[in-house]
Amino acid sequence: MPALLKNLSRKLGMMPFGFHGGVEVDQRKLTASMAIEDCALSPVLILPMKQHIGEACTPLVHVGDYVKRGQKIARAEGYVAAPVHASASGKVVKIEEHRIAHPSGMGLPCIFIEPDGDDASETLEPWEDWAERDPGELRERIRMCGLVGLGGAVFPTFIKLVRDQRHAVETVILNGIECEPYLTTDHRLMLEHADEIVAGLAIIRHMVGAREAVIAIEDNKPDAVETMRRAVVAAGLEDVRVTVMPTRYPQGSEKQLIQAITGREVPAGKLPVHIGVLCQNVGTAQAVFHAVRHGRPLTERVVTVSGEAVPRPGNLRIPFGTPVRFVLAGRGLEDLNDIHIIHGGPMMGERLRNIDVPVVKATNGLLAVPEPQMSSMQSSEQPCIRCGHCSEVCPVMLVPNLLADHCRNDEFTRAEQYQLFDCIECGCCSYVCPSTIPLVHYFRYGKGQLAQIRRSEAFAEESRLRSEAREQRLEREKQAKAARRSRVRKTHAPAEPSDNNATGKEES
Amino acid sequence: MTQFVAAVSSLGAFALVAGIILAIAQKAFRVEGDPMVEKIDALLPQTQCGQCGYPGCKPYAEAVASGEADVNHCVPGGERTMLQIADLMGVEPKSLEEEAAAPMLAFIREDECIGCTLCIKACPVDAIVGAPKQYHTVIADHCTGCTLCVEPCPVDCIDMLLKPELIEHWAWPLPDTTRARLGQERRSQHAGAA
Numbered sequence: 090m091p092a093l094l095k096n097l098s099r100k101l102g103m104m105p106f107g108f109h110g111g112v113e114v115d116q117r118k119l120t121a122s123m124a125i126e127d128c129a130l131s132p133v134l135i136l137p138m139k140q141h142i143g144e145a146c147t148p149l150v151h152v153g154d155y156v157k158r159g160q161k162i163a164r165a166e167g168y169v170a171a172p173v174h175a176s177a178s179g180k181v182v183k184i185e186e187h188r189i190a191h192p193s194g195m196g197l198p199c200i201f202i203e204p205d206g207d208d209a210s211e212t213l214e215p216w217e218d219w220a221e222r223d224p225g226e227l228r229e230r231i232r233m234c235g236l237v238g239l240g241g242a243v244f245p246t247f248i249k250l251v252r253d254q255r256h257a258v259e260t261v262i263l264n265g266i267e268c269e270p271y272l273t274t275d276h277r278l279m280l281e282h283a284d285e286i287v288a289g290l291a292i293i294r295h296m297v298g299a300r301e302a303v304i305a306i307e308d309n310k311p312d313a314v315e316t317m318r319r320a321v322v323a324a325g326l327e328d329v330r331v332t333v334m335p336t337r338y339p340q341g342s343e344k345q346l347i348q349a350i351t352g353r354e355v356p357a358g359k360l361p362v363h364i365g366v367l368c369q370n371v372g373t374a375q376a377v378f379h380a381v382r383h384g385r386p387l388t389e390r391v392v393t394v395s396g397e398a399v400p401r402p403g404n405l406r407i408p409f410g411t412p413v414r415f416v417l418a419g420r421g422l423e424d425l426n427d428i429h430i431i432h433g434g435p436m437m438g439e440r441l442r443n444i445d446v447p448v449v450k451a452t453n454g455l456l457a458v459p460e461p462q463m464s465s466m467q468s469s470e471q472p473c474i475r476c477g478h479c480s481e482v483c484p485v486m487l488v489p490n491l492l493a494d495h496c497r498n499d500e501f502t503r504a505e506q507y508q509l510f511d512c513i514e515c516g517c518c519s520y521v522c523p524s525t526i527p528l529v530h531y532f533r534y535g536k537g538q539l540a541q542i543r544r545s546e547a548f549a550e551e552s553r554l555r556s557e558a559r560e561q562r563l564e565r566e567k568q569a570k571a572a573r574r575s576r577v578r579k580t581h582a583p584a585e586p587s588d589n590n591a592t593g594k595e596e597s
Numbered sequence: 598m599t600q601f602v603a604a605v606s607s608l609g610a611f612a613l614v615a616g617i618i619l620a621i622a623q624k625a626f627r628v629e630g631d632p633m634v635e636k637i638d639a640l641l642p643q644t645q646c647g648q649c650g651y652p653g654c655k656p657y658a659e660a661v662a663s664g665e666a667d668v669n670h671c672v673p674g675g676e677r678t679m680l681q682i683a684d685l686m687g688v689e690p691k692s693l694e695e696e697a698a699a700p701m702l703a704f705i706r707e708d709e710c711i712g713c714t715l716c717i718k719a720c721p722v723d724a725i726v727g728a729p730k731q732y733h734t735v736i737a738d739h740c741t742g743c744t745l746c747v748e749p750c751p752v753d754c755i756d757m758l759l760k761p762e763l764i765e766h767w768a769w770p771l772p773d774t775t776r777a778r779l780g781q782e783r784r785s786q787h788a789g790a791a
Contacts (some may be wrong), residue, residue, distance in 0.1 A: 193767040470774035497771070497780050530772040537768025542677075544766065545642065552643035552741050555722040556653065 106352035108345040110482040111337040112517045114436065116309060120273045120395050125281055125404045129419055133182070134202045134410030135447040136162065136173055137189045141237040142244050143169030148200055154181045158210040158408075159386045161233075162200055171235045171245045171450075176388040176408035177204035190413075190432040190446045192439050199447070202410065213384030224252055224296040227381055234380035235387045235450075240264060240275075240341065240370035241433060243451045246377065249367055250296045258297040259365040262350060263290050263304040263374055265313060266334065266341035269434025272454045274391040275371050277404045279306070279313040282375055283320035289374030291326060292381050297367055302329045303350055304371075307336040338436060339515040343368045345484050357511050392448060394420050396456035398428045413444040413455060422457055431456040436516045471524035479518035479528060485511045489518035489528045496535035501542065504535045512536075633662040633685075640681045641671055645721035646743035648672040648695075653721060661686065669693050673700075673742075700760040701742035707732045709754035716746035716755060 139145040146163035156162055156175040163173035179202045187199040213234070219227060232247035252258075263286070267275040279286060294302050304321070306314050314333055321329045332350060339345055344355045347366050355361050361368055369377075372390065379385040388408060395402040400421035407416060413430065417423070431438040432446075434454055448455075479489035487508055495504035509532060518528040637658035644654070649670035651657040660666035661682060668682040668691060675697040683690040705716070705725070712730040724740045727733030735746075747755045771777045 191764060191767075192769065193764060195762070195764045195767060197764060470772070470776045472776070497777055499784065527772040527774065530769065531777075533769040534771050541766070541768055548741075549641070549643040552645065552722050552739075553638070553654070555724070555739065556643065556645050556655075559721065559723050 105332060105334050105349050107335070107337075108340070108348045108484055109486050110484045110517060111339060111345070112482050112520055113336070114268075114270050114338045114520070116336075117270045117395075118273050118276070118309070119271065120393055120402050120404050121276055121310075123273075123277075123403045125277050125391055125406055128405040128407040128411060128416060130177060130204050130206065130408070131411040131415040132203065133412070134176055134179075134204060134408060135187050135412060136176065136200045136202065136410040137187070137197045137447065137449060138163055138173065138199065139197055140173065140243060140409070140450040141169075141171040142242065143167065143171075145197065146170060146173050148184055148198070150181050150184075150200065152181055152183055155179070156181060156202060158208060159388055160211045161235075161386070165232075165235075169245055169248065171237050171387075172233065173200070173409075174235055174386040174388050175202055176410050177202060178207050178209040179204035188443050188446050190439065190441060190449065190452070194442055213386075215384045216381050219292055219381050220295060224250075224298075227292065227296050230384075231377060231380050234376075234385070236373065236376050236380055237387070237450050238370055239372035239376060239390060239450065239453070240343075241437070241451060241453050242343075246369070246373055249362070249369070250293060251362075252296070252298055253362065256362045257365060258299045258362060258367045260301040260303065260351060260367070261290065261294050261297065261299040262346060262366060262368045263302070263371050264341060264343070264346055264368055265304055265306040265310075265317070265371040266346060267310075268307060268336070268338045268341040269436055269438075269454070270338075271395045271456055272393045272434050273395075273404055274393050274453055276310050276313055278372055278375060278391060279310070280316050283316045284324065285375045285378045286371050287317070287320045287324045287326065287329070288382065289376070289378035290329065291324065292377055293367070293369060293374060299367065302326070304329060304331045305334055305346060305350060306331065307340065308333050309336045339484055339513070339517065342484065342513055342515060344513065357508065387450065390448075390450065390452070392416070392452050393454040393456075395454065396431070396458045398422065398457035398459050407448045407452075409449055410447045412447055413441065416448060416455060417444065417457065425457075427460040428457050429460055431458065436520070437514065470526050473524055473526060476523060478521045478523070482517040482521050484515060484517065485513060487512060489532075490526070492535075493526060493528045493531040496531040496538075499538070501535055501539045505539060509535050509539070631659070631662055634658045636685055637661050637682055640674075640678055640685065642674045642678065642741075643722075644673045644741035644743045646673060646741065646745065667691055673697050701744070701757045702737055702740050702760045703735045703742065703744070703746055704756045704758050705733055705735055706754040706756065707734060709752055711752055713751060715749040715751065719746045719749045721745060 138148065144167035146165055148163050150156060150162045157178045158175055160175045161172050162175050165172045181200060182203045183201045184198065186196040188194065188196045213230065216222060228247050228250050231250060236246040237243040238246060265275050265279050267273070290302060304317050306317065314331060318331045321331060334340055334349060340349060343361060347361055347368060348354050351366060353364050355364055376387050389406055392405050392407050394405055394416060403420065405416065425444065430441040430444055432441050432452060432455065433439060435456060438454065438456070473490045475490065483489055492504055492507045492509060495507060512532045514529050514532065516529050522528060638655050641654040641658060647653065649657045649672070651660055657666060657670065661668060668686060668688060669679050671678050672695045676693060679693060680690055710732050712727065712732060714727065714729055716733060717725045717727055721743060722739055722741055724736045725733050725746060726736060742757065742760065744757055747757065771781060
C-alpha cells in the first residue's frame, strides 16, 4: 500500500522519482548568502577561440582594431559552435596561442583585448515582442549571441532549442539543482534574478512548444524555491511547476535530473529530446532572456570564487577573458603556495596547473583549497577489495571496479562492452572508494585511448581508399598508354612526344 | 537383394543431389580474393610506407597471409597491430624490430620547390597537389607520414615534421599510481618476451 501511494504521488508530480545511486556530499556552500558582485575590470582580457563543445572559431578582428563590448570578434565555424564576443570595449593587442583551463595544459589561439574602461557596448535590436516572433528567428538570435549551456557542459544552446516534428519536446526542465559542493552561482541567480529566469523559461517554452515546464531545485535552497515560486506567479505562469528535490549528488547532471523528475531514462547514446525533454540551466535561461529581450550577447557570467583558502569568497559577475590570477588576487588570494586551484566544482572540476588561464563560458566556479585537504585523494591506489560500493553509487548503473580493471589493462574492447561511454564522470565511485582507486581517471584514460584507436582506424580506412584509387588510376594510365602505342605503331607515324606531363591527375 | 539396390540407389541419388547443390553453391557464393589478406589489410595502418620491405600495406598483408612474411614487420602499426595480426593468424606474437616513431607529416618548403612533380608521383595516397612548374603542397589531413616523397625530391625541399598535437585529440594518460605503473610495466615485459 505505501508503495502504491508513493507511485501515485510520483505520477501526480508531488514527489520526484529519484535516480539510482549518487552520494551525499559535504555541501560547504560558503557563499550562499553573499550577493552577486561585479568583478573589477582586468587590464587584459584573453578570449579563447573555443569556449564551447564543438569546433573552434575564426577571429574576425585584427591587431590594433577597436572593439566594443558585445561586438562579435570570432565567427563560429561549423554547426556545433558558438561565436565569441568582446567582453569589454578596448583595443585588440594581440592574437596568439595562450594556455586555457584544460587538463592537457595546452593552449588555443586567443584574442587579447586591452579594455579602455569606457564600457562602450554594442547590442542587437531589443525584442519586446518576442512572443509574436517565429521560433526560428529567436533561435538564430540565440545562436548569434553565442549562448552555450552555462551549467558546465557548454553545449551550444540554439541546437537544443528546435522544433522537431519527429521528437516534439513535451517537458522543459530548468535545472537549478547545483549539486556540486561550494558552488552557489545558480542559487544566487535564482534569488536575485528570478524574474529574468522565469522570462527566459517562457521564451524557451514558446520556442519548443512544450506543454509542461518544471523548475527543479534541491531542498538545501528553500529560499530559492520560495523566490522562484513567487516569480512564477508574478509572471502569470501558474502552470510552471517548481519541484523540490532531495539533495543528492549528481542530481544536477542532465540525464539524472530528467530521470528524477519524469521517471524516464534517456537511452544510452541518445539525447533528452528523444524522450521529449529539454533541459536548460537557470543561468542559460537568464542568458536567453538577455539575448532575446535586450539583444545582449553572452560576455560575462557569474562565478563562485570559494574554498577554504580564499580570504574573501564571493559570487562574482566576471567578464570572459579575465585571468584567474586577477580574479583570485581581487579576493585577497595572492600567495599560492600549498594551495590547489580548481576550475569548476570539487567533484567534476579540474585542478589548474597554471592560473594565468582566462575565465571562460564553462567557468562556474574557482575554488582554492589548501593542499592537505586534497592529498588524501592523491594517496596511492590500493587493490580493490570488491566491496561493491562503487556500483551502488553509480548513477548510470555501471560496474566501476571491473571497468577500471579493463582500462588499466588496456582491454578497451572489454571496457566498451561494459558501457564505458555511458560513464558521466561524476566521480561518485572515486569518492566512495575505500581503496582510493582513481576510477574516473581510469575511465578518462580508457575513453581517450578508444577515441584515438577509432581515429587512427578511420584514417587508415581513408588512406586505404586513396591508395586503392591511385593504383586503379595508374593501371588505367598504363593501359591507355599501351593502347596509344599500338595505335601509333599501326599507323606507322613517327613516335609521339613522350607523355611527360603525368601529374597524378585523372585526365592524363 | 532389392533392399541392397534400394539402399545404394537412394544413397547414390542423395549424393548426386547434394553434389549438385554444392557445385552450385561453390559458384554462387564464391569469395573473391583471399579473405585473410583483406582481414590483415584492414588491421594495417595504411601508411603505405614500405618499411616492412613490401611496396605497400596490401602486398605485406598478402605476404603475411601466405606465410612468407612474419607478423612483426609493420613499424608504424607498432605492438598493437602486431598482436592483432598474430591473433588473427593464430601464431605466436613476435617482438618488434623497430620502435614506431612519432607520427610525422611531410612539409614542402614552397619557395624552394621547382615544380618537378616527382613527389606527387611518389605519394602513395595522393596527398600532394601541384602541377608541372607550379608549387606543390602537402594536404596535411591526408599525409600518412610515409616519407616516400623525401627521396625523389631533387632539391631537398621536403621536411618531415612532427604531426602537430591538437587539443581536441589530447587523451588522458594513465593515472600516476604504483598499481597503474606496475601493470603497464608487466604488459610491456610480456610483449617484449614474446
